[in-house]
Amino acid sequence: SAVISQKPSRDICQRGTSLTIQCQVDSQVTMMFWYRQQPGQSLTLIATANQGSEATYESGFVIDKFPISRPNLTFSTLTVSNMSPEDSSIYLCSVQGRGNTGELFFGEGSRLTVL
Amino acid sequence: AQRVTQPEKLLSVFKGAPVELKCNYSYSGSPELFWYVQYSRQRLQLLLRHISRESIKGFTADLNKGETSFHLKKPFAQEEDSAMYYCALSAYNNAGNMLTFGGGTRLMVKP
Numbered sequence: 001s002a003v004i005s006q007k008p009s010r011d012i013c014q015r016g017t018s019l020t021i022q023c024q025v026d027s028q029v030t031m032m033f034w035y036r037q038q039p040g041q042s043l044t045l046i047a048t049a050n051q052g053s054e055a056t057y058e059s060g061f062v063i064d065k066f067p068i069s070r071p072n073l074t075f076s077t078l079t080v081s082n083m084s085p086e087d088s089s090i091y092l093c094s095v096q097g098r099g100n101t102g103e104l105f106f107g108e109g110s111r112l113t114v115l
Numbered sequence: 116a117q118r119v120t121q122p123e124k125l126l127s128v129f130k131g132a133p134v135e136l137k138c139n140y141s142y143s144g145s146p147e148l149f150w151y152v153q154y155s156r157q158r159l160q161l162l163l164r165h166i167s168r169e170s171i172k173g174f175t176a177d178l179n180k181g182e183t184s185f186h187l188k189k190p191f192a193q194e195e196d197s198a199m200y201y202c203a204l205s206a207y208n209n210a211g212n213m214l215t216f217g218g219g220t221r222l223m224v225k226p
């Protein structure tokens with residue numbers, strides 16, 4: 001298993017500002033995933049972050065809006081840029097378990113509210 | 116593209132009653148399916164995966180390729196089973212392996 005810590009756990013932000021979410025894993029992992037969970041909705045993959053390369057974004061998500069850093073094998077950040085109320089969501093960091101079983105381990109999430 | 120559908124947003128049953136949470140999928144490849152659970156104030160975690168053919172907390176799920184379904188079942192629901200349940204399908208995109216989640220079903224077990 002993997003223990004994932006996310007900061008902040010929640011925040012209230014003003015429209016037009018940007019916020020960076022940090023994700024720390026207690027072990028080295030190749031891939032880290034960032035998901036978004038909008039109110040009352042399911043989880044949607046934003047991007048996959050591999051160490052040493054640019055993140056791969058899913059359809060509907062762009063780097064200018066959600067820049068991601070992956071400086072080493074245990075840490076990643078997701079920035080939500082120029083926020084609007086539609087960005088109010090829970091943002092989740094996750095990593096794969098060992099053995100490529102498909103299982104994901106999740107952080108507790110960062111709940112952002114944009115006013 | 117892959118898709119996971121959970122037709123019920125809310126399922127309410129009494130304690131001791133059988134439970135079935137429905138999940139249907141569409142995927143052109145060979146599917147790997149999972150059930151994830153999120154209890155109140157806890158993080159999302161794996162409940163079971165089809166490849167293991169295991170029973171966890173009394174829950175089982177059988178992959179039916181003919182019906183493209185992976186329904187989650189438990190013969191006797193307990194109050195502590197109340198949670199949000201997500202069905203998920205593992206697929207490969209150009210970045211590697213990824214999970215596609217269904218919309219989720221909230222299970223409420225009443226005393």
